[in-house]
Amino acid sequence: MNGSSMPVNQEVYLSSLSTQLVQRSLHSVWHPCTQMQHHETVPLVAVRNASGPWLYDHDGHRYLDAISSWWVNLFGHANPRINAALKHQLDTLEHAMLAGFTHEPVVALSEKLSAMTSGVLGHCFYASDGSSAVEIALKMSFHSWRNRGLGDKKEFVCLKGGYHGETVGALSVTDVPVFRDAYDPLLKPAHCLMSPDARQAKDGETADQVALRAAQALETLLQARAAHISAVIIEPLVQCAGGMAMHSPLYVQEVRRLCTAFNVHLIADEIAVGCGRTGKFFACEHANIWPDFLCLSKGISGGYLPLSLVMTRDEVYQSFYSDSMARGFLHSHSYTGNPLACRAALATLQIFEEDDVLAGNLVRAEKLSQALQPLATHSRVKHFRQQGMVWAFDAQVDDPQLAAAFSRRFFTSALAHELLLRPIGTTVYLMPPYILSDADTGLLAERLQTVFDEVMRA
Numbered sequence: 001m002n003g004s005s006m007p008v009n010q011e012v013y014l015s016s017l018s019t020q021l022v023q024r025s026l027h028s029v030w031h032p033c034t035q036m037q038h039h040e041t042v043p044l045v046a047v048r049n050a051s052g053p054w055l056y057d058h059d060g061h062r063y064l065d066a067i068s069s070w071w072v073n074l075f076g077h078a079n080p081r082i083n084a085a086l087k088h089q090l091d092t093l094e095h096a097m098l099a100g101f102t103h104e105p106v107v108a109l110s111e112k113l114s115a116m117t118s119g120v121l122g123h124c125f126y127a128s129d130g131s132s133a134v135e136i137a138l139k140m141s142f143h144s145w146r147n148r149g150l151g152d153k154k155e156f157v158c159l160k161g162g163y164h165g166e167t168v169g170a171l172s173v174t175d176v177p178v179f180r181d182a183y184d185p186l187l188k189p190a191h192c193l194m195s196p197d198a199r200q201a202k203d204g205e206t207a208d209q210v211a212l213r214a215a216q217a218l219e220t221l222l223q224a225r226a227a228h229i230s231a232v233i234i235e236p237l238v239q240c241a242g243g244m245a246m247h248s249p250l251y252v253q254e255v256r257r258l259c260t261a262f263n264v265h266l267i268a269d270e271i272a273v274g275c276g277r278t279g280k281f282f283a284c285e286h287a288n289i290w291p292d293f294l295c296l297s298k299g300i301s302g303g304y305l306p307l308s309l310v311m312t313r314d315e316v317y318q319s320f321y322s323d324s325m326a327r328g329f330l331h332s333h334s335y336t337g338n339p340l341a342c343r344a345a346l347a348t349l350q351i352f353e354e355d356d357v358l359a360g361n362l363v364r365a366e367k368l369s370q371a372l373q374p375l376a377t378h379s380r381v382k383h384f385r386q387q388g389m390v391w392a393f394d395a396q397v398d399d400p401q402l403a404a405a406f407s408r409r410f411f412t413s414a415l416a417h418e419l420l421l422r423p424i425g426t427t428v429y430l431m432p433p434y435i436l437s438d439a440d441t442g443l444l445a446e447r448l449q450t451v452f453d454e455v456m457r458a
């Protein structure tokens with residue numbers, strides 16, 4: 001057959017390319033957070049390119065990235081400013097090891113982030129993913145006490161519904177059954193306390209009162225066990241992967257007060273809630289406190305490259321400073337402080353400054369909240385909630401079969417309406433990038449309602 005003389009049917013050509021790619025992927029790529037058999041019915045989307053909030057597949061379909069590609073993308077895909085910074089960095093220095101060497105991007109990023117905490121968290125330790133940042137914070141907390149002669153402090157406190165990653169150490173302080181159950185025998189037990197989740201309010205109780213109840217549970221534990229406890233780890237303001245459970249900043253204040261009083265570290269896992277997601281750059285700023293360790297990842301590189309870091313206080317840093325190697329923090333990752341990732345982070349922080357993003361997000365959030373009003377008052381929507389650039393609600397699903405398949409059905413139906421959405425169980429949430437136009441905001445709200453009605457009718 002002479003291919004060159006055949007009229008090319010663009011659509012058939014494209015769709016066969018997409019089908020092929022999906023087939024090859026299912027043969028060779030083991031996808032994360034996925035029961036692979038579900039792909040017999042749930043579509044796998046072969047994304048070809050992306051721009052702004054839109055992802056495009058090989059068939060020419062588009063999808064509004066309403067969850068910022070797992071909460072990492074802040075300023076849209078193929079952002080011209082981040083692209084330009086990365087292209088320049090690529091021709092300058094792609095990578096060098098960070099032991100015995102340093103470089104401008106990692107220094108500039110550390111200085112900038114430290115200044116954003118007024119120097120309180122003045123030391124930055126780098127890794128490549130969020131879970132590793134959590135591992136670092138846990139190890140550093142324990143080792144810091146040990147270096148000060150308090151080696152008995154080796155237990156950790158976490159919260160019900162909390163999520164801190166899926167490596168063995170991080171999973172030990174995670175309380176999300178779907179990720180944890182199979183591996184429970186491998187994990188070091190942690191103290192798992194009442195969450196301040198405001199949805200637990202009893203009749204007439206305010207979010208602050210729930211927060212105080214949860215803080216009381218922590219106080220009771222610390223009174224009994226503080227001598228054995230190294231740190232408390234929390235996701236300030238929003239427990240994200242556990243189902244977008246929101247709480248009062250009063251809880252964060254109370255945890256800070258108790259940790260100080262009982263000589264226990266506070267680890268703020270801001271991997272999801274940091275970088276402006278809750279309305280302030282750091283979620284802890286809502287409570288006017290600084291933790292002892294602050295973990296960042298996800299949005300810090302604008303969604304471009306794997307990067308995570310742990311920021312800590314001089315007091316912790318000094319507890320390792322010695323002429324003895326064994327007292328040092330002996331933890332490393334091959335790509336620690338990767339210059340390209342740090343450059344992407346610097347470009348991201350520059351956009352925050354130049355565009356006054358936090359102020360702009362107030363306006364964006366108001367518009368999307370307005371557009372979501374019909375859903376907020378929908379008869380089958382429970383606990384509609386919002387914090388900064390996070391929106392969530394719980395679907396009132398009575399049929400257990402629908403509840404079990406809800407997230408997959410929602411994902412599939414959303415794709416058919418050009419939206420990328422992935423509910424957590426029956427909790428539907430939005431975490432859009434900070435760049436939605438008014439038109440995209442309207443489209444998102446309208447189609448979300450259509451998808452919701454479609455799934456609930458099924």
Ligand SMILES: *Cc1c(COP(=O)(O)O)cnc(C)c1O
Pocket residue numbers: 129130131132134163164165166235240241269270271272273297298
């Ligand atoms: C995503 C997340 C992590 C883990 O980050 P990975 O990069 O996926 O390892 C840890 N903590 C919180 C709060 C997260 O949302």
